[in-house]
Amino acid sequence: MALGLVFFLEPNTIAPGGVTGLAIVVEKISGIPMDVTNLVINIPLFALGLVTLGKRFGLKTAYGTVALSAFIRVLIMGKNMIVVHDLLLASLYGGVLMGIGIGLVFKAGGTTGGTDLAGAILNKYIPNISIAKLMMAIDLLIVAAAGIVERKLETSLYSTIALYILVKIADFIVEDLNYAKAFFIISDHPQEIGREILNTLGRGVTVLKASGMYTGLDREVLLCIVDRSQVSKLKHMVHGIDKNAFVMVTTVHEVLGEGFRKQ
Structure with missing residues (x-):
């Protein structure tokens, strides 16, 4: 200063x-x-x-x-x-x-x-x-x-x-410039995508229970946080399993916990 x-x-x-x-x-x-x-x-x-x-x-x-x-x-x-x-x-x-x-x-x-x-x-x-x-x-x-x-x-x-x-x-x-990317994935094949993320990227996946307002159907939303270097891989992975998957990607400015930075 x-x-x-x-x-x-x-x-x-x-x-x-x-x-x-x-x-x-x-x-x-x-x-x-x-x-x-x-x-x-x-x-x-x-x-x-x-x-x-x-x-x-x-x-x-x-x-x-x-x-x-x-x-x-x-x-x-x-x-x-x-x-x-x-x-x-x-x-x-x-x-x-x-x-x-x-x-x-x-x-x-x-x-x-x-x-x-x-x-x-x-x-x-x-x-x-x-x-x-x-x-x-x-x-x-x-x-x-x-x-x-x-x-x-x-x-x-x-x-x-x-x-x-x-x-x-x-x-x-x-x-700390330690931002990551959070993926919210809505797909007809949530279990298959989730297993692929766990086995290929080694990242944890959380399943969120949700309901579509228009259809009224219960859906599973996958939440996964990855490093910036894994963003492209995850996009291709989801697209390869379900081309119609709805994917939202947002920036997370700090991630504390297993697989990322310790508190």
Whole structure:
């Protein structure tokens, strides 16, 4: 996160939401270093979070907040060595680095404070609005502030790009890119298809009892989850047994259990 902030985002006043984005705006206005602003804003947020939300936002949040500011301070000393001034490249690579950092933090069950903590606190008092929507509202205000400070609409637009990339990359990191494919198979030959999957692919098959709304007939729906490398094989296998089979394939972002990843 510190790499993305110091070498890509801050030099171009690209503020992809969050307290760190606000810190970039504050530094542009007042000259106060963003590592200082990050701490100053997050400390009262952290204290309020402990009172409002309990100890689940405890040690890991404090560690994440302090560590981020510390790494920003270390990297600022070498800031003039490598700085990217192309706005598109800065928003792309800054967003990627920030997303990787935030994703790793979230995956470890921590947080760096910021809008996720602020959103959770506000949700306590405004329960009708979800935490995600509150976070997005705060982030969009910070993105808009970056454009106002620079007096350039482009700055806000590039900040939005960085924010979008950050969120997507963080999601990928948290989900571990460990997605698989789930097959729902409706066929007149469920037993034959099921045995073929068990014997050839070595994958388990679950039989779901179902009833057709139009026909009123009871049917068996086969549910099978396979690796991406087995998707084509399973399609050909089903087609070879029953050309009229109805097959639905959907992406499963995480599979825990026998044959896949252990919990």
